[in-house]
Amino acid sequence: MKWYEDDSLWSDFAPTMFSPERAESVAELVATSPLLRFPPGSRVLDLCCGPGLFLVPLAGQGFDVTGVDLSEAMLDRARSACEEAGADVRLVRADMLTYTAPEAFDVVLNMFTSFGYFDDPEDNLQVLRNAWKSLAPDGQLLVDAMGKEVLAGWIGRPQAVDLPDGSYVVQRDVVFDSWRKLRTDWTLVRGTSARTASLTSWLYSAAELHDLFVAAGFAEVECFGGFDGSAYDHHSRRLIVRGRKK
Known part of the structure; x- marks a missing residue:
């Protein structure tokens, strides 16, 4: 999938x-x-x-x-x-x-x-x-x-977002394949559990x-x-x- x-x-x-x-x-x-x-x-x-x-x-x-x-x-x-x-x-x-x-x-x-x-x-x-x-x-x-030009200005800095229920998400962007593709890694932390996901796109x-x-x-x-x-x-x-x- x-x-x-x-x-x-x-x-x-x-x-x-x-x-x-x-x-x-x-x-x-x-x-x-x-x-x-x-x-x-x-x-x-x-x-x-x-x-x-x-x-x-x-x-x-x-x-x-x-x-x-x-x-x-x-x-x-x-x-x-x-x-x-x-x-x-x-x-x-x-x-x-x-x-x-x-x-x-x-x-x-x-x-x-x-x-x-x-x-x-x-x-x-x-x-x-x-x-x-x-x-x-x-x-x-x-x-x-x-755009690539926009992303180049801030790529690599993890970002954290607090959610109303007290959980939070950490996002990190990684460029690979000679700046052809982007991978965004998300980690959702809720209490003592964590859920991770990776999104890739051109x-x-x-x-x-x-x-x-x-x-x-x-x-x-x-x-x-x-x-x-x-x-x-x-x-x-x-x-x-x-x-x-x-």
Whole structure:
């Protein structure tokens, strides 16, 4: 079983990855980001939607929203969040490597560094091709990633996150394969027990991810340093790549 297929991993570490504070910041992003301003009624796919942090605020903006994820545990959380908020959202359990819905969407989003999971680089390219196929003409794909250039500024420093129940998570990132890949090691400490997990993914520079978009068929590919639409440079905290289907 691949690490991303382990539902217990997502359940155990969800409080760290998807905290209430993060949900609040996502809602603010959707309300204010120029990159997330789409025409009224746009059909938006959140690919690898997780527990639905983007789904609820996107639906609140009046978009026709679909969330796709492989994890049933995450979809259960997303379903509960949407029901609690009264958000009308379609949820689909599917693998991003194979999921397509030809010309069904105007926007495809892939957030929280949810790209680059597959060992074979051709599989990761296929994910972008699937997104291209799923977009209507002039539709757009946005991928939110941790770029190599950003990671180089703080790699190697362990981080600890305290959880409300008194447990805590220690995260350590390790770059390997000549800066091609990233391994994130998580340790959840709860009382006298500890749970560990390792996530591995491909690591991309802005130029590399830009070129993958082009190889998948996208045009007008742009790289941004944040959801404010700023330029991608040495001050950036994220790498946002956007391409259009022409």
